[in-house]
Amino acid sequence: MGEYGKPIPCPDEDTAPFWEAARRHELAFQRCNHCGTYAHPPVAFCRHCHNVSHPSFEFAQISPRGKILNWTVMYDAMVQGFADEVPWVHALVSFDVQPTLNLTATLVDGDTHRLRLGAPVDIIFRDVAEGVTLPFFKLS
Known part of the structure; x- marks a missing residue:
């Protein structure tokens, strides 16, 4: 695995x-x-049931499919390591399991001509450094 060079x-x-x-x-x-x-x-x-006396949580796996809520096309590599990727698309995605559950990540196939609100995406994972895996979006 090569040097990732980004945060x-x-x-x-x-x-x-x-x-x-x-x-x-x-x-x-x-x-x-x-x-x-x-x-x-x-x-x-929990922001939904407001159980503050006995909060109880677990992490649960969900489907890696979602829909684009919004996106930003980044033209300025303000952070070291991104200069070779300008422009790139950073997307806000909601998931069917709960429409208020959102995640932001980079869209790997940032074809801005195909972007639209509600466009379906899949999560893909990339192992970027030893022990570090990042989620990215890909248009479905």
Whole structure:
């Protein structure tokens, strides 16, 4: 595996299960054990059922298919390592399991002519460094 040369995530105790699932090429989000509502990024108590006395969560795998809510075409490589990829598309995607569950990631086939609101995408995973796997979107 070559030198990635871009920022990589630094998981903490709240986000580690998301990144562990990504290393397995799975998409998993925090889910409330009381009402089943997903949260991303992880939360201390559920924003849906508001159970603050006994919050209980697990990370659960979901389908890697979603729909584009919005996107940004990046023309300025403000962060080191991205200069060779300008322009690239960063997309906000919602998932069928819960329309309010969103994730942002780079669209690997950033053909801006095919982009539209609601366009279906799949998550793909790339092993970018030793022990580091990142999610990306691909138009379906």
